[in-house]
Amino acid sequence: MTNIPLRTLHMARFTARGFLRMDAVVPPALNARFLADVGHPPDDAVDNLWQHYGRIMQTSAIPLVIPGTPLADAYPEGSAVAELLALPAVRGAINSLVGEGCVVDHHFLHITFPGRLHASAGLPHNAQVNHQDSTIDPRQAFDVQIMYFPHDVTLEMGGTRFIPGTHLRVVSEAAIARYQNVRGQQHMVCKAGTLLFLHHGIWHGGGRNDSERLRYMFKIRLCPTAPQSRLWDTSDLDALSQPRPIFWTGGKGNQETIESVLMQPEPWFEADTGRLEYINRIRLWRYLSGNPGYDADYWLTRVENEQAG
Amino acid sequence: MTCQRQNILILYLESSALDARTIGWSLYEGASDARHDAGDADEPPYPTGLAALRDGWRLLQMSPLIPHVPGDEFRTSYLKYEFLFEKLIDIDPAGGAR
Numbered sequence: 252m253t254n255i256p257l258r259t260l261h262m263a264r265f266t267a268r269g270f271l272r273m274d275a276v277v278p279p280a281l282n283a284r285f286l287a288d289v290g291h292p293p294d295d296a297v298d299n300l301w302q303h304y305g306r307i308m309q310t311s312a313i314p315l316v317i318p319g320t321p322l323a324d325a326y327p328e329g330s331a332v333a334e335l336l337a338l339p340a341v342r343g344a345i346n347s348l349v350g351e352g353c354v355v356d357h358h359f360l361h362i363t364f365p366g367r368l369h370a371s372a373g374l375p376h377n378a379q380v381n382h383q384d385s386t387i388d389p390r391q392a393f394d395v396q397i398m399y400f401p402h403d404v405t406l407e408m409g410g411t412r413f414i415p416g417t418h419l420r421v422v423s424e425a426a427i428a429r430y431q432n433v434r435g436q437q438h439m440v441c442k443a444g445t446l447l448f449l450h451h452g453i454w455h456g457g458g459r460n461d462s463e464r465l466r467y468m469f470k471i472r473l474c475p476t477a478p479q480s481r482l483w484d485t486s487d488l489d490a491l492s493q494p495r496p497i498f499w500t501g502g503k504g505n506q507e508t509i510e511s512v513l514m515q516p517e518p519w520f521e522a523d524t525g526r527l528e529y530i531n532r533i534r535l536w537r538y539l540s541g542n543p544g545y546d547a548d549y550w551l552t553r554v555e556n557e558q559a560g
Numbered sequence: 561m562t563c564q565r566q567n568i569l570i571l572y573l574e575s576s577a578l579d580a581r582t583i584g585w586s587l588y589e590g591a592s593d594a595r596h597d598a599g600d601a602d603e604p605p606y607p608t609g610l611a612a613l614r615d616g617w618r619l620l621q622m623s624p625l626i627p628h629v630p631g632d633e634f635r636t637s638y639l640k641y642e643f644l645f646e647k648l649i650d651i652d653p654a655g656g657a658r
Contacts, residue, residue, distance in 0.1 A: 377595075377597055377598075378597040378599050378600070379598065380598050381598050381599075412598070419636065420636045420638075421635055421637050422637050422638055426638070427638065429570065430572070430584050430586065430598075430639065431584075431585065431586035431587070431597065431599070431600065432584060432585050432586070432598070432600065432601050432604070433583065434582075434584065434602075434604070438599065456598050456599065458599055518583070519583040520574075520583070521583065521640055521641065522574050522575045522580070523575065523640075524636050524640055527634050527636050528636060530634050531634065531636065
């Protein structure tokens with residue numbers, strides 16, 4: 252099967268917002284096979300949180316993967332994970348974001364348990380705090396985290412919460428735990444087989460599962476091994492880059508272009524640092540497009556103009 | 561006999577002005593068993609910091625304005641405009657909040 256690479260506006264949206272969502276892209280039979288592979292029993296058969304995690308960790312078909320293993324070698328041929336990663340739209344997105352030679356950093360099956368199992372384990376039943384994964388990471392290059400939701404996720408089940416556009420902020424993991432709620436936060440409510448591709452820096456956390464069912468989410472972190480420059484279908488790149496008037500705009504400009512996407516604010520933007528977000532998006536687009544002179548709405552040209560000095 | 565307990569409200573505003581729009585918020589209640597969790601509300605309790613003042617919250621602290629470090633002017637990290645409020649609640653140790 253031929254991979255389906257991302258298009259330029261997909262990449263611009265990922266640059267601006269730090270995520271790409273593919274709803275129900277994994278077919279139902281593959282979702283069922285994944286859940287069978289990990290050893291998910293009927294929900295009412297689980298009565299101990301620790302025992303369930305321990306059993307799945309020891310007996311599931313999820314392989315043990317050493318960090319740095321090429322993605323091509325990480326999953327046994329014919330396994331549910333290998334097959335979902337080989338779907339043309341999925342493989343095309345992976346190649347577009349982190350390249351064909353990407354390697355696995357780690358993977359993990361997150362299980363969010365209903366309140367009754369927290370209570371019986373003597374644990375508080377809370378949402379996970381907002382955090383940025385790993386540690387302080389000021390790179391321009393980026394890793395991608397794929398979140399796979401193998402069954403329907405309702406609002407009650409506490410699907411992963413994330414805050415679009417926070418991925419370029421350099422913070423230290425759970426130092427942001429004090430931020431309980433941020434305008435524009437999204438909660439994953441989705442059909443089975445949905446994938447969420449996240450920039451490694453995006454602020455996120457697991458929701459509290461207020462349903463009676465166990466919630467599963469399988470996450471894979473992938474790292475590039477080569478510059479992430481022009482890895483997508485760039486056939487529309489030039490046509491979608493259109494310098495435009497700024498501030499005094501004449502009220503025109505409804506067409507979606509790279510510039511209109513990169514200059515779209517988020518509801519949580521501060522008045523002043525929102526402009527720094529634009530600048531950092533432009534810098535990321537320079538890296539992705541391989542064009543060190545790229546600018547949108549004159550933000551970087553203005554502050555890089557040393558002629559008067 | 562009564563005593564007092566502290567409720568804490570943290571608002572993150574769009575700028576350093578106290579009447580700027582709320583973009584983030586957190587609530588911790590020392591005066592009750594109520595628990596506020598990450599992601600538990602998509603709309604803020606107050607549209608601005610001034611609205612919280614007018615509802616009886618006392619401002620304890622606001623973020624200082626700090627000059628930018630040379631070479632690091634364009635880096636963004638933590639939310640910049642944090643405002644910390646409190647309410648002191650009278651408690652009857654035998655019966656909870658009064």
